[in-house]
Amino acid sequence: xxxxxxxxxxxxLDSHDxxxxxxxxxxxxxxxxxxxxxxxxxxxGIVKMAIQEHVGAIGVSFLGGGHLFYTDRLxxxxxxxxxxxxxxxxxxxxxxxxxxKMKAMGVDAVFTPGARRDVIMETIDxxxxxxxxxxx
Amino acid sequence: xxxxxxxxxxxxxxxxxxxxxxxxxxxxxxxxxxxDWSGTLPDAGExxxxxxxxxxxxxxxxxxxxxxxxxxxxxxSNELIKYLLKIGQTGIxxxxxxxxxxxxxPDYPLAQGDVGLQGTSLSTYEDMKELxxxxxxxxxxxxxxIQPPCSAIIxxxxxxxxxxxxxxxxxxxxTIMNCAFTQLVGPTFQANxxxxxxxxxxxxxxxxxxxxxxxxxxxxxxxxxSRNIRETxxxxxxxxxxxxxxACDYIKGLLDRGLPIDTFAPxxxxxxxxxxxxxxxxxxxxxxxxxxxxxxxxxxxxxxxKSMWCRIAVQTSSLPLSAQEPMNNIVRSTIQTLAAxxxxxxxxxxxxxxxxxxxxxxxxxxxxxxxxxxxxxxxxVMKSVDPLGGSYLVETLTDEIEERIWALMKVIGEKGGFxxxxxxxxxxxxxxxxxxxxxxxxESGEQSIVGVNIFSEAGQGTEIDIFEQAPxxxxxxxxxxxxxxxxxxxxxxxxxxxxxxxxxRHQPARNLMEPVxxxxxxRATLQEICDxxxxxxxxxxxx
Numbered sequence: 001x002x003x004x005x006x007x008x009x010x011x012x013l014d015s016h017d018x019x020x021x022x023x024x025x026x027x028x029x030x031x032x033x034x035x036x037x038x039x040x041x042x043x044x045g046i047v048k049m050a051i052q053e054h055v056g057a058i059g060v061s062f063l064g065g066g067h068l069f070y071t072d073r074l075x076x077x078x079x080x081x082x083x084x085x086x087x088x089x090x091x092x093x094x095x096x097x098x099x100x101k102m103k104a105m106g107v108d109a110v111f112t113p114g115a116r117r118d119v120i121m122e123t124i125d126x127x128x129x130x131x132x133x134x135x136x
Numbered sequence: 137x138x139x140x141x142x143x144x145x146x147x148x149x150x151x152x153x154x155x156x157x158x159x160x161x162x163x164x165x166x167x168x169x170x171x172d173w174s175g176t177l178p179d180a181g182e183x184x185x186x187x188x189x190x191x192x193x194x195x196x197x198x199x200x201x202x203x204x205x206x207x208x209x210x211x212x213s214n215e216l217i218k219y220l221l222k223i224g225q226t227g228i229x230x231x232x233x234x235x236x237x238x239x240x241x242p243d244y245p246l247a248q249g250d251v252g253l254q255g256t257s258l259s260t261y262e263d264m265k266e267l268x269x270x271x272x273x274x275x276x277x278x279x280x281x282i283q284p285p286c287s288a289i290i291x292x293x294x295x296x297x298x299x300x301x302x303x304x305x306x307x308x309x310x311t312i313m314n315c316a317f318t319q320l321v322g323p324t325f326q327a328n329x330x331x332x333x334x335x336x337x338x339x340x341x342x343x344x345x346x347x348x349x350x351x352x353x354x355x356x357x358x359x360x361x362s363r364n365i366r367e368t369x370x371x372x373x374x375x376x377x378x379x380x381x382x383a384c385d386y387i388k389g390l391l392d393r394g395l396p397i398d399t400f401a402p403x404x405x406x407x408x409x410x411x412x413x414x415x416x417x418x419x420x421x422x423x424x425x426x427x428x429x430x431x432x433x434x435x436x437x438x439x440x441x442k443s444m445w446c447r448i449a450v451q452t453s454s455l456p457l458s459a460q461e462p463m464n465n466i467v468r469s470t471i472q473t474l475a476a477x478x479x480x481x482x483x484x485x486x487x488x489x490x491x492x493x494x495x496x497x498x499x500x501x502x503x504x505x506x507x508x509x510x511x512x513x514x515x516x517v518m519k520s521v522d523p524l525g526g527s528y529l530v531e532t533l534t535d536e537i538e539e540r541i542w543a544l545m546k547v548i549g550e551k552g553g554f555x556x557x558x559x560x561x562x563x564x565x566x567x568x569x570x571x572x573x574x575x576x577x578x579e580s581g582e583q584s585i586v587g588v589n590i591f592s593e594a595g596q597g598t599e600i601d602i603f604e605q606a607p608x609x610x611x612x613x614x615x616x617x618x619x620x621x622x623x624x625x626x627x628x629x630x631x632x633x634x635x636x637x638x639x640x641r642h643q644p645a646r647n648l649m650e651p652v653x654x655x656x657x658x659r660a661t662l663q664e665i666c667d668x669x670x671x672x673x674x675x676x677x678x679x
Contacts, residue, residue, distance in 0.1 A: 013235055022575040040678045065254070
């Protein structure tokens with residue numbers, strides 16, 4: 001069974017949350033259980049919450065340019081806590097070159113402005129299913 | 137439903153739009169005539185200022201070209217300001233980074249990843265002097281984008297800097313944004329209340345105003361920002377009704393302090409979005425001026441016509457801008473800029489085409505300024521005042537939007553005003569609904585975005601230059617602030633901070649500008665000053 005619990009949150013001080021709120025709504029309508037962590041989270045706080053809540057995925061959103069700094073820290077923390085089975089996806093205002101970098105670092109999916117609902121949902125479905133398959 | 141909205145191009149019947157609603161949901165009629173509108177209008181510069189607050193408008197003086205700027209260290213931003221002035225920007229719009237806005241120094245753990253990203257990192261008095269190095273404070277007007285409690289600190293730094301340069305405070309020209317609710321997206325509750333108690337923020341906003349009024353007669357004391365409200369996806373009517381309701385709350389707060397309306401109302405201003413629906417936006421600004429004028433005259437009893445002026449700075453909305461085919465954004469922001477000019481606004485920031493990727497590059501900033509200069513110097517649209525005035529369409533829309541603004545303001549008033557509605561969560565509920573509605577409208581194709589949900593070409597990437605921060609910028613700022621705190625004389629800092637703390641704790645009615653200014657003089661940093669106030673009311677911030 002795919003773990004349908006996930007955390008969605010903004011990390012750092014940027015509070016542009018239009019996109020994240022919309023994605024949260026879409027995921028809930030898709031049958032996911034979304035724990036909405038709001039704004040001003042630290043990477044440490046998000047990972048701690050992920051452990052406590054036994055989530056299958058973490059979704060984070062950026063606008064101001066903090067995406068590389070924070071995903072790097074998130075991935076390190078996930079590794080340290082032996083949580084590489086938790087899916088990490090990200091979205092927001094992220095230059096194309098950094099999207100590639102983030103994927104190379106280990107972020108499972110990155111969505112940028114204008115990404116369509118069905119594409120986002122199907123991508124997340126597929127990653128979670130594949131991760132579940134890998135675990136078996 | 138995420139397919140491209142179906143475009144029906146039938147070569148016999150031609151191309152046709154799916155509906156004729158405005159962006160705010162008003163229905164455009166086939167044609168407008170004297171049955172819709174047959175009124176007359178007072179001249180520009182005359183109450184209720186529908187046609188503009190000045191008689192001569194742009195014939196007397198062009199709008200100010202005021203691009204928001206600021207990134208990295210104060211030194212880097214100073215270079216950028218000088219560059220923008222060189223290519224024809226006429227006012228400064230200093231944006232602080234989010235850490236500064238929230239009252240955090242660069243070395244605060246949760247701030248470190250955001251230092252200098254969306255604005256300039258400012259903390260110390262020396263930072264302020266670096267930022268405005270070689271800029272004549274009495275000749276160029278500056279907008280300081282900062283909210284309370286930090287507006288008290290940044291304003292203190294600015295005033296002390298002017299004094300040090302021998303510039304009289306009465307000659308300073310500019311604006312402190314100073315609004316406790318609208319400097320962050322939303323205003324959503326968590327974003328605006330996590331780092332400082334909201335009631336104390338409002339109190340400090342009023343303290344700043346009260347301090348400035350007798351000392352800086354040419355300075356704008358508050359600028360209520362509806363652009364950040366609009367950018368959640370609310371419509372033009374909500375944008376105006378929300379912002380004017382909030383402004384009324386500030387006015388009531390100042391009247392409660394015993395300040396007569398005409399002493400401060402002329403120094404209140406607004407910052408709005410300009411969206412893409414050209415006629416609706418022009419009508420929105422005309423209606424906004426009329427509502428504000430009537431409120432000031434009839435509700436608050438203003439006598440000075442300047443108190444009734446709704447002076448509006450704008451930034452073209454980023455919502456319609458796309459990451460796909462970014463060059464299309466140049467066309468969009470040109471039309472938005474044109475709308476702002478046709479509406480008679482006072483200063484304009486044309487959003488750069490690369491905003492869906494990054495902070496603007498020098499090249500995209502220059503193009504944004506050139507856009508305004510072309511409209512100003514080549515098109516002639518500014519040569520007559522209120523050129524769309526008397527248009528059956530625009531006048532009908534102006535009346536319709538005005539009526540809807542009054543109706544929504546009445547609802548907010550009955551609920552106890554904007555601030556009450558913010559605290560109750562009603563505002564946030566409205567914003568969230570608008571966000572979901574906008575997302576649905578783009579998904580369904582009800583709102584068309586060329587290159588995104590219509591006429592999109594999969595896989596067509598456009599290469600553009602991307603703004604990049606200096607790689608060691610954040611580390612340098614963090615190190616700077618650590619050294620600064622280590623290497624100053626500590627006695628006066630402790631004394632000034634203790635004094636501020638005690639005043640907040642024991643004299644809740646006392647104006648905080650002077651004790652804050654004393655802390656700045658003693659070389660306390662921005663966060664230290666905020667922390668002195670936070671601890672006085674036992675307020676904890678996110679770690």
